[in-house]
Structures are given as C-alpha cells and as structure tokens.
Amino acid sequence: xxxxxxxxxxxxxxxxxxxxxxxxxxxxxxxxxxxxxxxxxxxxxxxxxxxxxxxxxxxxxxxxxxxxxxxxxxxxxxxxxxxxxxxxxxxxxxxxxxxxxxxxxxxxxxxxxxxxxxxxxxxxxxxxxxxxxxxxxxxxxxxxxxxxxxxxxxxxxxxxxxxxxxxxxxxxxxxxxxxxxxxxxxxxxxxxxxxxxxxxxxxxxxxxxxxxxxxxxxxxxxxxxxxxxxxxxxxxxxxxxxxxxxxxxxxxxxxxxxxxxxxxxxxxxxxxxxxxxxxxxxxxxxxxxxxxxxxxxxxxxxxxxxxxxxxxxxxxxxxxxxxxxxxxxxxxxxxxxxxxxxxxxxxxxxxxxxxxxxxxxxxxxxxxxxxxxxxx
Numbered sequence: 001x002x003x004x005x006x007x008x009x010x011x012x013x014x015x016x017x018x019x020x021x022x023x024x025x026x027x028x029x030x031x032x033x034x035x036x037x038x039x040x041x042x043x044x045x046x047x048x049x050x051x052x053x054x055x056x057x058x059x060x061x062x063x064x065x066x067x068x069x070x071x072x073x074x075x076x077x078x079x080x081x082x083x084x085x086x087x088x089x090x091x092x093x094x095x096x097x098x099x100x101x102x103x104x105x106x107x108x109x110x111x112x113x114x115x116x117x118x119x120x121x122x123x124x125x126x127x128x129x130x131x132x133x134x135x136x137x138x139x140x141x142x143x144x145x146x147x148x149x150x151x152x153x154x155x156x157x158x159x160x161x162x163x164x165x166x167x168x169x170x171x172x173x174x175x176x177x178x179x180x181x182x183x184x185x186x187x188x189x190x191x192x193x194x195x196x197x198x199x200x201x202x203x204x205x206x207x208x209x210x211x212x213x214x215x216x217x218x219x220x221x222x223x224x225x226x227x228x229x230x231x232x233x234x235x236x237x238x239x240x241x242x243x244x245x246x247x248x249x250x251x252x253x254x255x256x257x258x259x260x261x262x263x264x265x266x267x268x269x270x271x272x273x274x275x276x277x278x279x280x281x282x283x284x285x286x287x288x289x290x291x292x293x294x295x296x297x298x299x300x301x302x303x304x305x306x307x308x309x310x311x312x313x314x315x316x317x318x319x320x321x322x323x324x325x326x327x328x329x330x331x332x333x334x335x336x337x338x339x340x341x342x343x344x345x346x347x348x349x350x351x352x353x354x355x356x357x358x359x360x361x362x363x364x365x366x367x368x369x370x371x372x373x374x375x376x
Contacts, residue, residue, distance in 0.1 A: 009060035010052050016067045017048070017101045043088035048101055051085060051094070066136045067102045071282050072266055073239040077122045077134040098135040103310060104142065112143045114312055116280060118230035118271045141280050144311035208272055211243055212368040215257045217361045221248040223370075226270070233367060234267030234282075245365070260364035264347045270369065277316035277371070279345065281307045288350040289313065290360070291343045293320040304352040315343050316371065343369040 052060070059078060066075040078098075084091035092100070096110045107113075115122075120139035207225035211233065214220065224243045232242030245264060253261075266282040281287045287307040293316050295303045307313050325340060346366040351357040360366055 006057045006060060009057065009064050013052055013060065013064050013067060013102075014049065016064075018103060018105055040088055040090070044097075044100065047085060047087045048097065051097060055080070063098070063135070066138050069138070069238070071138040072237055074119065075136060075138060077120060077139065078136040079122070079132040080135045082131055082133050093133065095133050095135045095137075095140070098137045099140060101137075103137045103140075107142070113140050114143055115139060116141055116269070116312070117273065118269060141312035142308075142310055144281075144305065144307045144313040207372060209270075209277075209369055209371045211270075212370065213243075213245055213248060214361070214366050214368065215250070215253065215364060218250070220250050229273075230269055230271035232267065232269055235261055235264035237266055254364070257364040260348050264365060267347070268345070276314045276318050277343070277369075278312055279307065279315045279343075280312040281309050283347070284309050285348045286350070288346040288352075288363075289315050289343065290345075291315045292324060292340050293317040302352070304350060306350060315345075315369075341371040343371075345369065 055063070059080060062076050062078045066078060069075055080094045082093070084093055085097060087097075093110065096107070096113075099107055099113065115134075116139055120134055120136065122134035122139070124133070205227065207227050208229075209226045211224040211226065211231075212219055213224075232240055234240075234242060234244060235246045236244075245261065245267070263283070263285050265284055268287060269280040269282060271278045271280070276293070279287070279289060286309070289305045289307060290302060294305055294313075305313060321340065344360050344366060346360055346363040348365070349355075349357065349363045351360050351363055357363055
C-alpha cells in the first residue's frame with residue numbers, strides 16, 4: 001500500500017519478463033544455446049533484478065510502456081548508459097540484456113539483431129545520445145535467413161558466374177518496364193531509394209509499391225498504394241495506421257479464412273530502405289515469403305522463407321534484382337516464370353515443398369506487394 005511508483009514499475013517489469021516456459025510454439029522448437037544453461041539463467045535472474053533497481057523512474061516507466069504494449073503501439077526510445085554488465089562469466093550490453101529479459105530468452109548474442117529504423121529514432125552519433133544506447137526491446141528485431149522450402153524442380157541448372165554478373169551489372173544501364181503500373185522502359189542504375197512522400201514544390205509522387213490482399217484465389221478490396229517509406233499491414237492494432245485487413249469485407253468467407261484472419265493480429269511492417277525492401281514480423285505467428293531475390297540464384301527455384309515472430313528479413317535486394325535483370329537479357333540463359341518486381345507473403349499458413357499447399361492461392365490469407373518501377 002505504501003510502495004513507491006518506482007518500486008511498482010520494477011515489480012511490473014519483473015512480472016512481464018519472458019521465460020523459456022512461456023515461449024511461443026515456434027520458439028519452443030529451437031533448443032537453447034549452451035550459454036543459457038541453468039547456471040547462466042540463475043546469474044541472469046540475479047543480475048537483471050539488480051539492473052532494474054538501478055534504473056531511474058523515467059527509464060523504468062518508458063521500458064514498462066514498451067514491454068506491456070508488446071510492439072502493438074509506437075513507444076519511445078529507452079536510453080540507458082552504454083557499457084557491459086557482468087553476468088556470471090559473461091558480459092552483456094544493456095540492450096542485449098533487455099532483449100533476453102523481455103523478448104528472446106534464447107538469443108545467442110547481439111550479432112543477429114537489427115534495429116528497426118522506422119520505429120527507433122535513436123541516433124548514436126548525436127551529442128545528446130553520446131554514451132547511451134536505446135534499450136527498447138521492441139525497437140529491435142532478429143534476422144531471418146533460413147529458407148523454409150523450395151518448389152521442385154528448378155527451372156534451370158545453368159552454372160551462374162555470380163561474380164561476373166555483379167561486374168556486368170555495374171557497367172550496364174538497366175532498362176525495365178512494369179506491367180502493373182504501365183511505366184515505359186527507362187534506364188535505371190539504382191532501384192527505389194528512400195524518399196519523402198512529396199516531390200519538388202510539394203508535387204505528389206507516385207507510390208513506391210501497391211498492396212493487394214487475397215483470400216485463397218479471391219482478391220478482396222482495392223489495391224493499397226504506399227507513399228511513405230514504411231507501412232503497417234495488420235488485422236488489428238491498439239494504435240497506429242496503415243493497411244487494415246480487418247476492415248475489408250466480402251460476401252462470404254470460409255471458416256479457415258476467418259480463423260486465419262484473426263491470427264494476423266499486428267501483422268507486419270513493410271519498409272523501403274537504402275539496400276532493399278525489408279519485412280518485420282510483428283505478429284504472434286509466422287510469415288511465409290517468396291521473392292525473386294530470395295530464390296537460389298544457382299537453381300532458380302521458387303523459395304519460400306519462414307519468418308518467425310519478432311524476426312525481420314530483406315525480402316527484396318536491390319543489387320541482386322539488378323543482377324537478375326542483367327541475366328534475363330542474356331539470350332543463352334533460360335528463365336523461369338517469375339515476376340521480377342513483386343513479393344508474396346502468406347500469413348500463418350505456408351506453402352511449397354514442405355506443405356500440402358503447393359500454391360500460394362491455396363493459403364487462406366496472403367498479400368502481394370507490387371513494386372513500382374520509377375520513371376527517370
């Protein structure tokens with residue numbers, strides 16, 4: 001009854017920590033690394049409790065807001081002093097410690113973490129941020145790189161000289177056209193760099209991509225144009241805006257589609273960055289992604305990548321896209337049926353070689369991301 005606000009924050013944070021017993025089904029399938037033995041977990045628990053008690057009241061308040069939102073709302077950066085914390089025989093930075101406590105108890109190290117630029121406004125080079133690091137665990141994601149399945153057989157078994165193609169792509173201007181946007185072929189040495197939503201003198205720019213939502217073989221609603229550098233695609237959110245799939249209505253839906261729609265939850269974030277198009281899974285279930293630049297360049301198979309909750313992936317790589325475009329111009333290189341400027345993302349349900357669903361049109365809920373080729 002006489003507890004201080006600060007001590008209440010500590011107790012609430014401690015109750016919200018993630019333990020291995022409360023992992024999601026996908027996280028349970030992965031074994032803990034050796035450094036998270038019982039001895040390490042005991043040391044981590046003791047050190048974490050001391051760590052939280054040392055934080056200032058405002059820092060505790062911001063961290064609690066982030067943890068209790070579970071990524072559903074935009075939360076501020078939590079700035080804590082840089083430096084490493086001694087935990088048993090190991091040392092951890094405060095941002096890694098917060099990720100272990102509140103998101104991923106199986107996190108091996110910080111090398112697979114990626115800061116979410118569309119969410120985290122922390123600038124380590126600014127004078128105000130000197131000596132600090134953002135420790136908001138929902139301003140970070142884990143990198144996903146492992147292919148989930150590949151559709152047999154490969155379209156081509158040509159031995160690709162990848163280094164030579166990279167050299168060629170740097171020398172040749174690339175001309176492309178988009179059947180979706182009606183753009184005429186234009187010379188293009190770079191793909192879609194981040195830009196403001198307005199052009200010169202306030203003139204509106206064309207969308208850098210458009211999103212189509214599908215339920216099995218049926219497209220639902222209109223195409224959603226994207227002007228800003230990132231967009232949320234979700235079924236429901238406590239706060240925020242973007243492409244809300246929950247608002248799209250149709251005359252009839254199967255029970256399978258209805259169940260899958262409600263599992264989309266916070267959905268994903270699609271962001272346009274300097275090196276490519278990134279996807280961050282902010283839902284509680286896996287995403288399944290197919291993209292021309294995620295395919296195996298040696299076999300030209302259609303690869304489906306499973307992205308677990310809290311993970312992100314570069315779904316469209318601008319450099320690889322240019323290389324693939326050069327190869328499509330080579331007369332001796334057979335090319336399979338592929339759309340060079342589109343991504344496909346299925347929610348909850350996968351498709352491909354490891355599933356009974358071989359085609360994405362058999363998935364209950366999925367979106368198609370059609371990238372616009374700019375005129376220059």
